Amino acid sequence: MERFLEQRLAPGATIFILDTTLTWPVSVLGERQRFQFGALGGMNPREYIGGSERLAQHLAEQGSRVRRWEAPATDDTSPEAEWGYDDALSRDIEAVAARCGYTVRRITLEEPEHLSPLVADFYRWRYQRHGLPTDQLLVETYNQWEPYWALRLGVVPFWLQFTARPSYQWLERYLQQTAPYRRIDVNLFSNGLRSVGQVTAEEWRGIAHRHATGSGGTIGVNEAAFPEDVGSTLRYQPALAALPQRYPLPPPASVDELDEFLADTRNVAPADGVRIATLQTAAGHSERQDPA
Structure with a gap:
Protein backbone atom coordinates (compact mmCIF):
# COMPACT_ATOMS: atom_id res chain seq x y z
CA MET A 1 0.00 0.00 0.00
CA GLU A 2 2.78 2.44 0.89
CA ARG A 3 4.50 1.87 -2.46
CA PHE A 4 1.25 2.48 -4.31
CA LEU A 5 0.67 5.78 -2.48
CA GLU A 6 4.25 6.91 -3.08
CA GLN A 7 4.21 6.06 -6.79
CA ARG A 8 0.69 6.98 -7.85
CA LEU A 9 -0.28 10.13 -5.97
CA ALA A 10 0.56 13.61 -7.24
CA PRO A 11 2.78 15.88 -5.12
CA GLY A 12 0.76 17.50 -2.36
CA ALA A 13 -2.10 15.01 -2.76
CA THR A 14 -4.81 14.43 -0.15
CA ILE A 15 -5.49 10.92 1.16
CA PHE A 16 -9.01 10.30 2.46
CA ILE A 17 -9.55 7.65 5.12
CA LEU A 18 -13.16 6.44 5.14
CA ASP A 19 -13.45 5.49 8.80
CA THR A 20 -16.63 3.46 9.14
CA THR A 21 -16.83 2.78 12.86
CA LEU A 22 -19.23 -0.15 12.45
CA GLU A 80 -17.43 -5.32 10.55
CA ALA A 81 -15.83 -7.68 8.03
CA GLU A 82 -17.22 -6.13 4.84
CA TRP A 83 -17.80 -2.47 5.71
CA GLY A 84 -15.74 -1.67 8.82
CA TYR A 85 -12.37 0.10 8.97
CA ASP A 86 -9.40 -1.30 10.88
CA ASP A 87 -7.53 1.59 12.46
CA ALA A 88 -4.30 -0.42 12.24
CA LEU A 89 -3.98 0.99 8.69
CA SER A 90 -3.95 4.60 9.88
CA ARG A 91 -0.42 4.56 11.28
CA ASP A 92 1.06 3.41 7.96
CA ILE A 93 -1.03 5.90 5.97
CA GLU A 94 0.04 8.79 8.17
CA ALA A 95 3.68 7.68 7.97
CA VAL A 96 3.79 7.69 4.18
CA ALA A 97 1.90 11.01 4.14
CA ALA A 98 4.49 12.59 6.41
CA ARG A 99 7.31 11.20 4.28
CA CYS A 100 5.84 12.41 0.98
CA GLY A 101 4.17 15.62 2.06
CA TYR A 102 0.59 14.43 1.59
CA THR A 103 -2.40 15.62 3.58
CA VAL A 104 -4.56 13.04 5.37
CA ARG A 105 -8.25 13.67 5.95
CA ARG A 106 -10.44 11.28 7.87
CA ILE A 107 -14.16 10.91 7.18
CA THR A 108 -15.76 9.29 10.22
CA LEU A 109 -19.26 7.81 10.14
CA GLU A 110 -21.08 4.85 11.63
CA GLU A 111 -22.33 3.11 8.46
CA PRO A 112 -21.31 3.56 4.79
CA GLU A 113 -24.65 4.93 3.58
CA HIS A 114 -24.62 7.63 6.24
CA LEU A 115 -22.35 9.61 3.90
CA SER A 116 -24.93 9.51 1.08
CA PRO A 117 -27.01 12.58 2.04
CA LEU A 118 -23.86 14.71 2.14
CA VAL A 119 -22.61 13.29 -1.18
CA ALA A 120 -25.99 13.87 -2.84
CA ASP A 121 -26.06 17.48 -1.67
CA PHE A 122 -22.47 17.95 -2.86
CA TYR A 123 -23.47 16.74 -6.35
CA ARG A 124 -26.49 19.04 -6.29
CA TRP A 125 -24.31 21.97 -5.26
CA ARG A 126 -21.79 21.29 -8.06
CA TYR A 127 -24.49 20.71 -10.67
CA GLN A 128 -25.97 24.11 -9.94
CA ARG A 129 -22.55 25.71 -10.36
CA HIS A 130 -22.07 24.07 -13.76
CA GLY A 131 -25.57 24.79 -15.06
CA LEU A 132 -26.78 21.20 -14.79
CA PRO A 133 -30.20 20.13 -13.50
CA THR A 134 -30.54 19.51 -9.77
CA ASP A 135 -34.02 17.94 -9.70
CA GLN A 136 -33.34 14.29 -10.63
CA LEU A 137 -32.28 11.63 -8.12
CA LEU A 138 -30.88 8.18 -8.89
CA VAL A 139 -31.03 5.79 -5.92
CA GLU A 140 -28.45 2.99 -6.31
CA THR A 141 -28.09 -0.10 -4.14
CA TYR A 142 -25.18 -2.30 -3.02
CA ASN A 143 -22.65 -2.75 -5.87
CA GLN A 144 -24.85 -1.37 -8.67
CA TRP A 145 -23.44 2.15 -8.52
CA GLU A 146 -22.69 3.90 -11.80
CA PRO A 147 -20.78 7.19 -11.26
CA TYR A 148 -20.21 7.76 -14.99
CA TRP A 149 -23.88 7.59 -15.91
CA ALA A 150 -24.86 9.77 -12.95
CA LEU A 151 -22.65 12.53 -14.32
CA ARG A 152 -23.53 11.93 -17.97
CA LEU A 153 -27.26 12.05 -17.24
CA GLY A 154 -27.02 14.96 -14.83
CA VAL A 155 -28.67 13.00 -12.01
CA VAL A 156 -27.86 13.17 -8.31
CA PRO A 157 -26.73 9.78 -6.93
CA PHE A 158 -27.88 8.43 -3.59
CA TRP A 159 -26.01 5.30 -2.55
CA LEU A 160 -27.58 2.64 -0.32
CA GLN A 161 -25.95 -0.43 1.24
CA PHE A 162 -28.76 -2.87 0.48
CA THR A 163 -32.45 -3.17 -0.30
CA ALA A 164 -33.29 -3.83 3.36
CA ARG A 165 -35.47 -1.82 5.74
CA PRO A 166 -32.68 0.29 7.34
CA SER A 167 -31.61 1.55 3.90
CA TYR A 168 -35.21 2.25 2.94
CA GLN A 169 -35.65 4.29 6.12
CA TRP A 170 -32.41 6.17 5.45
CA LEU A 171 -33.66 7.18 2.00
CA GLU A 172 -37.04 8.19 3.46
CA ARG A 173 -35.33 10.38 6.02
CA TYR A 174 -33.25 12.12 3.35
CA LEU A 175 -36.23 12.76 1.09
CA GLN A 176 -38.18 14.26 3.99
CA GLN A 177 -35.35 16.70 4.75
CA THR A 178 -34.08 17.80 1.35
CA ALA A 179 -35.57 20.03 -1.35
CA PRO A 180 -37.98 18.00 -3.53
CA TYR A 181 -36.82 16.15 -6.65
CA ARG A 182 -38.89 16.23 -9.81
CA ARG A 183 -37.86 12.70 -10.82
CA ILE A 184 -36.63 9.81 -8.65
CA ASP A 185 -35.39 6.51 -10.13
CA VAL A 186 -34.54 3.54 -7.88
CA ASN A 187 -32.26 0.76 -9.09
CA LEU A 188 -32.49 -2.41 -6.99
CA PHE A 189 -29.78 -5.03 -6.49
CA SER A 190 -31.28 -8.54 -6.50
CA ASN A 191 -29.46 -10.82 -4.08
CA GLY A 192 -31.22 -13.93 -5.41
CA LEU A 193 -33.19 -14.87 -2.29
CA ARG A 194 -35.75 -13.53 0.13
CA SER A 195 -34.17 -12.40 3.37
CA VAL A 196 -35.17 -10.93 6.72
CA GLY A 197 -35.86 -7.20 6.58
CA GLN A 198 -35.98 -7.03 2.80
CA VAL A 199 -38.18 -4.30 1.29
CA THR A 200 -40.40 -5.23 -1.65
CA ALA A 201 -40.03 -3.67 -5.08
CA GLU A 202 -43.52 -2.25 -4.69
CA GLU A 203 -42.45 -0.33 -1.59
CA TRP A 204 -39.35 1.00 -3.35
CA ARG A 205 -41.47 2.15 -6.27
CA GLY A 206 -43.89 3.70 -3.79
CA ILE A 207 -41.27 5.79 -1.98
CA ALA A 208 -40.03 7.19 -5.29
CA HIS A 209 -43.54 7.93 -6.51
CA ARG A 210 -44.53 9.50 -3.18
CA HIS A 211 -41.63 11.94 -2.96
CA ALA A 212 -41.12 12.88 -6.62
CA THR A 213 -43.00 15.96 -7.77
CA GLY A 214 -43.09 14.53 -11.30
CA SER A 215 -42.29 10.89 -12.01
CA GLY A 216 -40.80 8.20 -9.79
CA GLY A 217 -40.29 4.43 -9.77
CA THR A 218 -37.82 1.60 -10.24
CA ILE A 219 -35.44 1.29 -13.18
CA GLY A 220 -33.62 -1.71 -14.62
CA VAL A 221 -35.39 -4.29 -12.44
CA ASN A 222 -38.20 -6.75 -13.04
CA GLU A 223 -40.40 -6.00 -10.04
CA ALA A 224 -42.34 -9.26 -10.37
CA ALA A 225 -39.10 -11.28 -10.11
CA PHE A 226 -37.35 -9.21 -7.43
CA PRO A 227 -35.34 -10.17 -5.37
CA GLU A 228 -34.61 -13.20 -7.57
CA ASP A 229 -34.18 -10.98 -10.63
CA VAL A 230 -30.50 -11.81 -11.11
CA GLY A 231 -30.63 -10.34 -14.62
CA SER A 232 -30.93 -6.86 -13.13
CA THR A 233 -27.16 -6.88 -12.61
CA LEU A 234 -26.78 -6.89 -16.41
CA ARG A 235 -29.83 -4.74 -17.09
CA TYR A 236 -29.28 -1.63 -14.98
CA GLN A 237 -26.54 -0.07 -17.13
CA PRO A 238 -28.52 -0.36 -20.41
CA ALA A 239 -31.54 1.03 -18.54
CA LEU A 240 -29.54 4.12 -17.60
CA ALA A 241 -28.10 4.43 -21.09
CA ALA A 242 -31.64 4.40 -22.49
CA LEU A 243 -32.56 7.60 -20.65
CA PRO A 244 -32.63 10.44 -23.19
CA GLN A 245 -30.76 13.31 -21.54
CA ARG A 246 -27.00 13.84 -21.95
CA TYR A 247 -24.75 16.48 -20.45
CA PRO A 248 -21.02 17.21 -20.74
CA LEU A 249 -19.03 15.70 -17.91
CA PRO A 250 -18.19 18.35 -15.31
CA PRO A 251 -14.52 18.73 -14.37
CA PRO A 252 -13.25 16.55 -11.51
CA ALA A 253 -14.13 17.88 -8.07
CA SER A 254 -11.28 19.34 -6.04
CA VAL A 255 -10.59 19.31 -2.32
CA ASP A 256 -10.94 23.10 -2.33
CA GLU A 257 -14.45 22.71 -3.77
CA LEU A 258 -15.32 20.22 -1.04
CA ASP A 259 -14.18 22.69 1.61
CA GLU A 260 -16.17 25.48 -0.03
CA PHE A 261 -19.26 23.27 -0.13
CA LEU A 262 -18.86 22.33 3.54
CA ALA A 263 -18.53 26.00 4.46
CA ASP A 264 -21.52 27.04 2.32
CA THR A 265 -23.84 24.31 3.56
CA ARG A 266 -22.74 23.81 7.15
CA ASN A 267 -26.20 24.58 8.46
CA VAL A 268 -28.13 23.31 5.44
CA ALA A 269 -26.88 19.86 4.37
CA PRO A 270 -28.07 16.92 6.50
CA ALA A 271 -25.08 16.18 8.74
CA ASP A 272 -26.13 12.81 10.20
CA GLY A 273 -23.02 12.55 12.36
CA VAL A 274 -20.46 12.63 9.54
CA ARG A 275 -17.14 14.23 10.56
CA ILE A 276 -14.30 15.23 8.24
CA ALA A 277 -11.01 15.95 9.96
CA THR A 278 -7.57 16.95 8.66
CA LEU A 279 -5.03 14.90 10.60
CA GLN A 280 -1.68 16.05 11.91
CA THR A 281 1.35 14.19 10.59
CA ALA A 282 5.06 14.45 11.27
CA ALA A 283 5.33 16.81 8.32
CA GLY A 284 3.46 19.38 10.38
CA HIS A 285 -0.01 19.47 8.88
CA SER A 286 -2.36 21.15 11.33
CA GLU A 287 -5.33 19.28 12.75
CA ARG A 288 -8.77 20.54 11.81
CA GLN A 289 -12.28 19.24 12.33
CA ASP A 290 -15.10 19.92 9.85
CA PRO A 291 -18.42 18.54 11.08
CA ALA A 292 -20.16 17.93 7.77
Whole structure:
Protein backbone atom coordinates (compact mmCIF):
# COMPACT_ATOMS: atom_id res chain seq x y z
CA MET A 1 0.00 0.00 0.00
CA GLU A 2 2.78 2.44 0.89
CA ARG A 3 4.50 1.87 -2.46
CA PHE A 4 1.25 2.48 -4.31
CA LEU A 5 0.67 5.78 -2.48
CA GLU A 6 4.25 6.91 -3.08
CA GLN A 7 4.21 6.06 -6.79
CA ARG A 8 0.69 6.98 -7.85
CA LEU A 9 -0.28 10.13 -5.97
CA ALA A 10 0.56 13.61 -7.24
CA PRO A 11 2.78 15.88 -5.12
CA GLY A 12 0.76 17.50 -2.36
CA ALA A 13 -2.10 15.01 -2.76
CA THR A 14 -4.81 14.43 -0.15
CA ILE A 15 -5.49 10.92 1.16
CA PHE A 16 -9.01 10.30 2.46
CA ILE A 17 -9.55 7.65 5.12
CA LEU A 18 -13.16 6.44 5.14
CA ASP A 19 -13.45 5.49 8.80
CA THR A 20 -16.63 3.46 9.14
CA THR A 21 -16.83 2.78 12.86
CA LEU A 22 -19.23 -0.15 12.45
CA THR A 23 -18.28 -3.17 14.59
CA TRP A 24 -19.63 -6.71 14.95
CA PRO A 25 -19.35 -9.49 17.57
CA VAL A 26 -16.79 -12.11 16.52
CA SER A 27 -15.30 -15.40 17.64
CA VAL A 28 -11.53 -15.26 18.08
CA LEU A 29 -9.93 -18.33 16.47
CA GLY A 30 -6.28 -17.35 16.74
CA GLU A 31 -3.82 -14.56 16.11
CA ARG A 32 -5.31 -12.31 13.38
CA GLN A 33 -8.14 -14.81 12.91
CA ARG A 34 -11.73 -13.75 13.54
CA PHE A 35 -15.01 -15.39 12.57
CA GLN A 36 -18.04 -13.13 12.05
CA PHE A 37 -21.52 -14.68 12.03
CA GLY A 38 -23.87 -12.54 9.95
CA ALA A 39 -23.21 -9.14 8.42
CA LEU A 40 -24.63 -5.67 7.94
CA GLY A 41 -28.04 -5.75 6.26
CA GLY A 42 -31.61 -6.22 7.38
CA MET A 43 -30.81 -7.79 10.76
CA ASN A 44 -28.78 -6.60 13.72
CA PRO A 45 -26.14 -8.74 15.47
CA ARG A 46 -28.48 -9.60 18.35
CA GLU A 47 -30.95 -11.25 15.97
CA TYR A 48 -28.23 -13.30 14.28
CA ILE A 49 -26.97 -14.57 17.62
CA GLY A 50 -30.09 -14.71 19.79
CA GLY A 51 -32.91 -14.98 17.27
CA SER A 52 -36.17 -13.01 17.10
CA GLU A 53 -39.84 -13.45 16.34
CA ARG A 54 -39.50 -12.17 12.78
CA LEU A 55 -36.53 -14.47 12.14
CA ALA A 56 -38.56 -17.44 13.36
CA GLN A 57 -41.44 -16.43 11.10
CA HIS A 58 -39.11 -16.03 8.13
CA LEU A 59 -37.54 -19.46 8.65
CA ALA A 60 -41.01 -20.99 8.92
CA GLU A 61 -42.07 -19.32 5.68
CA GLN A 62 -39.01 -20.75 3.94
CA GLY A 63 -39.87 -24.26 5.10
CA SER A 64 -37.01 -24.56 7.57
CA ARG A 65 -37.22 -26.97 10.50
CA VAL A 66 -35.43 -24.54 12.82
CA ARG A 67 -36.65 -21.22 14.19
CA ARG A 68 -33.24 -19.69 14.93
CA TRP A 69 -29.64 -20.30 14.01
CA GLU A 70 -27.10 -21.84 16.35
CA ALA A 71 -24.54 -19.11 16.27
CA PRO A 72 -21.01 -19.72 17.62
CA ALA A 73 -20.13 -18.06 20.91
CA THR A 74 -18.56 -14.62 20.57
CA ASP A 75 -15.76 -13.31 22.73
CA ASP A 76 -14.69 -10.05 21.07
CA THR A 77 -15.80 -7.19 18.84
CA SER A 78 -14.04 -6.25 15.60
CA PRO A 79 -14.58 -3.90 12.66
CA GLU A 80 -17.43 -5.32 10.55
CA ALA A 81 -15.83 -7.68 8.03
CA GLU A 82 -17.22 -6.13 4.84
CA TRP A 83 -17.80 -2.47 5.71
CA GLY A 84 -15.74 -1.67 8.82
CA TYR A 85 -12.37 0.10 8.97
CA ASP A 86 -9.40 -1.30 10.88
CA ASP A 87 -7.53 1.59 12.46
CA ALA A 88 -4.30 -0.42 12.24
CA LEU A 89 -3.98 0.99 8.69
CA SER A 90 -3.95 4.60 9.88
CA ARG A 91 -0.42 4.56 11.28
CA ASP A 92 1.06 3.41 7.96
CA ILE A 93 -1.03 5.90 5.97
CA GLU A 94 0.04 8.79 8.17
CA ALA A 95 3.68 7.68 7.97
CA VAL A 96 3.79 7.69 4.18
CA ALA A 97 1.90 11.01 4.14
CA ALA A 98 4.49 12.59 6.41
CA ARG A 99 7.31 11.20 4.28
CA CYS A 100 5.84 12.41 0.98
CA GLY A 101 4.17 15.62 2.06
CA TYR A 102 0.59 14.43 1.59
CA THR A 103 -2.40 15.62 3.58
CA VAL A 104 -4.56 13.04 5.37
CA ARG A 105 -8.25 13.67 5.95
CA ARG A 106 -10.44 11.28 7.87
CA ILE A 107 -14.16 10.91 7.18
CA THR A 108 -15.76 9.29 10.22
CA LEU A 109 -19.26 7.81 10.14
CA GLU A 110 -21.08 4.85 11.63
CA GLU A 111 -22.33 3.11 8.46
CA PRO A 112 -21.31 3.56 4.79
CA GLU A 113 -24.65 4.93 3.58
CA HIS A 114 -24.62 7.63 6.24
CA LEU A 115 -22.35 9.61 3.90
CA SER A 116 -24.93 9.51 1.08
CA PRO A 117 -27.01 12.58 2.04
CA LEU A 118 -23.86 14.71 2.14
CA VAL A 119 -22.61 13.29 -1.18
CA ALA A 120 -25.99 13.87 -2.84
CA ASP A 121 -26.06 17.48 -1.67
CA PHE A 122 -22.47 17.95 -2.86
CA TYR A 123 -23.47 16.74 -6.35
CA ARG A 124 -26.49 19.04 -6.29
CA TRP A 125 -24.31 21.97 -5.26
CA ARG A 126 -21.79 21.29 -8.06
CA TYR A 127 -24.49 20.71 -10.67
CA GLN A 128 -25.97 24.11 -9.94
CA ARG A 129 -22.55 25.71 -10.36
CA HIS A 130 -22.07 24.07 -13.76
CA GLY A 131 -25.57 24.79 -15.06
CA LEU A 132 -26.78 21.20 -14.79
CA PRO A 133 -30.20 20.13 -13.50
CA THR A 134 -30.54 19.51 -9.77
CA ASP A 135 -34.02 17.94 -9.70
CA GLN A 136 -33.34 14.29 -10.63
CA LEU A 137 -32.28 11.63 -8.12
CA LEU A 138 -30.88 8.18 -8.89
CA VAL A 139 -31.03 5.79 -5.92
CA GLU A 140 -28.45 2.99 -6.31
CA THR A 141 -28.09 -0.10 -4.14
CA TYR A 142 -25.18 -2.30 -3.02
CA ASN A 143 -22.65 -2.75 -5.87
CA GLN A 144 -24.85 -1.37 -8.67
CA TRP A 145 -23.44 2.15 -8.52
CA GLU A 146 -22.69 3.90 -11.80
CA PRO A 147 -20.78 7.19 -11.26
CA TYR A 148 -20.21 7.76 -14.99
CA TRP A 149 -23.88 7.59 -15.91
CA ALA A 150 -24.86 9.77 -12.95
CA LEU A 151 -22.65 12.53 -14.32
CA ARG A 152 -23.53 11.93 -17.97
CA LEU A 153 -27.26 12.05 -17.24
CA GLY A 154 -27.02 14.96 -14.83
CA VAL A 155 -28.67 13.00 -12.01
CA VAL A 156 -27.86 13.17 -8.31
CA PRO A 157 -26.73 9.78 -6.93
CA PHE A 158 -27.88 8.43 -3.59
CA TRP A 159 -26.01 5.30 -2.55
CA LEU A 160 -27.58 2.64 -0.32
CA GLN A 161 -25.95 -0.43 1.24
CA PHE A 162 -28.76 -2.87 0.48
CA THR A 163 -32.45 -3.17 -0.30
CA ALA A 164 -33.29 -3.83 3.36
CA ARG A 165 -35.47 -1.82 5.74
CA PRO A 166 -32.68 0.29 7.34
CA SER A 167 -31.61 1.55 3.90
CA TYR A 168 -35.21 2.25 2.94
CA GLN A 169 -35.65 4.29 6.12
CA TRP A 170 -32.41 6.17 5.45
CA LEU A 171 -33.66 7.18 2.00
CA GLU A 172 -37.04 8.19 3.46
CA ARG A 173 -35.33 10.38 6.02
CA TYR A 174 -33.25 12.12 3.35
CA LEU A 175 -36.23 12.76 1.09
CA GLN A 176 -38.18 14.26 3.99
CA GLN A 177 -35.35 16.70 4.75
CA THR A 178 -34.08 17.80 1.35
CA ALA A 179 -35.57 20.03 -1.35
CA PRO A 180 -37.98 18.00 -3.53
CA TYR A 181 -36.82 16.15 -6.65
CA ARG A 182 -38.89 16.23 -9.81
CA ARG A 183 -37.86 12.70 -10.82
CA ILE A 184 -36.63 9.81 -8.65
CA ASP A 185 -35.39 6.51 -10.13
CA VAL A 186 -34.54 3.54 -7.88
CA ASN A 187 -32.26 0.76 -9.09
CA LEU A 188 -32.49 -2.41 -6.99
CA PHE A 189 -29.78 -5.03 -6.49
CA SER A 190 -31.28 -8.54 -6.50
CA ASN A 191 -29.46 -10.82 -4.08
CA GLY A 192 -31.22 -13.93 -5.41
CA LEU A 193 -33.19 -14.87 -2.29
CA ARG A 194 -35.75 -13.53 0.13
CA SER A 195 -34.17 -12.40 3.37
CA VAL A 196 -35.17 -10.93 6.72
CA GLY A 197 -35.86 -7.20 6.58
CA GLN A 198 -35.98 -7.03 2.80
CA VAL A 199 -38.18 -4.30 1.29
CA THR A 200 -40.40 -5.23 -1.65
CA ALA A 201 -40.03 -3.67 -5.08
CA GLU A 202 -43.52 -2.25 -4.69
CA GLU A 203 -42.45 -0.33 -1.59
CA TRP A 204 -39.35 1.00 -3.35
CA ARG A 205 -41.47 2.15 -6.27
CA GLY A 206 -43.89 3.70 -3.79
CA ILE A 207 -41.27 5.79 -1.98
CA ALA A 208 -40.03 7.19 -5.29
CA HIS A 209 -43.54 7.93 -6.51
CA ARG A 210 -44.53 9.50 -3.18
CA HIS A 211 -41.63 11.94 -2.96
CA ALA A 212 -41.12 12.88 -6.62
CA THR A 213 -43.00 15.96 -7.77
CA GLY A 214 -43.09 14.53 -11.30
CA SER A 215 -42.29 10.89 -12.01
CA GLY A 216 -40.80 8.20 -9.79
CA GLY A 217 -40.29 4.43 -9.77
CA THR A 218 -37.82 1.60 -10.24
CA ILE A 219 -35.44 1.29 -13.18
CA GLY A 220 -33.62 -1.71 -14.62
CA VAL A 221 -35.39 -4.29 -12.44
CA ASN A 222 -38.20 -6.75 -13.04
CA GLU A 223 -40.40 -6.00 -10.04
CA ALA A 224 -42.34 -9.26 -10.37
CA ALA A 225 -39.10 -11.28 -10.11
CA PHE A 226 -37.35 -9.21 -7.43
CA PRO A 227 -35.34 -10.17 -5.37
CA GLU A 228 -34.61 -13.20 -7.57
CA ASP A 229 -34.18 -10.98 -10.63
CA VAL A 230 -30.50 -11.81 -11.11
CA GLY A 231 -30.63 -10.34 -14.62
CA SER A 232 -30.93 -6.86 -13.13
CA THR A 233 -27.16 -6.88 -12.61
CA LEU A 234 -26.78 -6.89 -16.41
CA ARG A 235 -29.83 -4.74 -17.09
CA TYR A 236 -29.28 -1.63 -14.98
CA GLN A 237 -26.54 -0.07 -17.13
CA PRO A 238 -28.52 -0.36 -20.41
CA ALA A 239 -31.54 1.03 -18.54
CA LEU A 240 -29.54 4.12 -17.60
CA ALA A 241 -28.10 4.43 -21.09
CA ALA A 242 -31.64 4.40 -22.49
CA LEU A 243 -32.56 7.60 -20.65
CA PRO A 244 -32.63 10.44 -23.19
CA GLN A 245 -30.76 13.31 -21.54
CA ARG A 246 -27.00 13.84 -21.95
CA TYR A 247 -24.75 16.48 -20.45
CA PRO A 248 -21.02 17.21 -20.74
CA LEU A 249 -19.03 15.70 -17.91
CA PRO A 250 -18.19 18.35 -15.31
CA PRO A 251 -14.52 18.73 -14.37
CA PRO A 252 -13.25 16.55 -11.51
CA ALA A 253 -14.13 17.88 -8.07
CA SER A 254 -11.28 19.34 -6.04
CA VAL A 255 -10.59 19.31 -2.32
CA ASP A 256 -10.94 23.10 -2.33
CA GLU A 257 -14.45 22.71 -3.77
CA LEU A 258 -15.32 20.22 -1.04
CA ASP A 259 -14.18 22.69 1.61
CA GLU A 260 -16.17 25.48 -0.03
CA PHE A 261 -19.26 23.27 -0.13
CA LEU A 262 -18.86 22.33 3.54
CA ALA A 263 -18.53 26.00 4.46
CA ASP A 264 -21.52 27.04 2.32
CA THR A 265 -23.84 24.31 3.56
CA ARG A 266 -22.74 23.81 7.15
CA ASN A 267 -26.20 24.58 8.46
CA VAL A 268 -28.13 23.31 5.44
CA ALA A 269 -26.88 19.86 4.37
CA PRO A 270 -28.07 16.92 6.50
CA ALA A 271 -25.08 16.18 8.74
CA ASP A 272 -26.13 12.81 10.20
CA GLY A 273 -23.02 12.55 12.36
CA VAL A 274 -20.46 12.63 9.54
CA ARG A 275 -17.14 14.23 10.56
CA ILE A 276 -14.30 15.23 8.24
CA ALA A 277 -11.01 15.95 9.96
CA THR A 278 -7.57 16.95 8.66
CA LEU A 279 -5.03 14.90 10.60
CA GLN A 280 -1.68 16.05 11.91
CA THR A 281 1.35 14.19 10.59
CA ALA A 282 5.06 14.45 11.27
CA ALA A 283 5.33 16.81 8.32
CA GLY A 284 3.46 19.38 10.38
CA HIS A 285 -0.01 19.47 8.88
CA SER A 286 -2.36 21.15 11.33
CA GLU A 287 -5.33 19.28 12.75
CA ARG A 288 -8.77 20.54 11.81
CA GLN A 289 -12.28 19.24 12.33
CA ASP A 290 -15.10 19.92 9.85
CA PRO A 291 -18.42 18.54 11.08
CA ALA A 292 -20.16 17.93 7.77
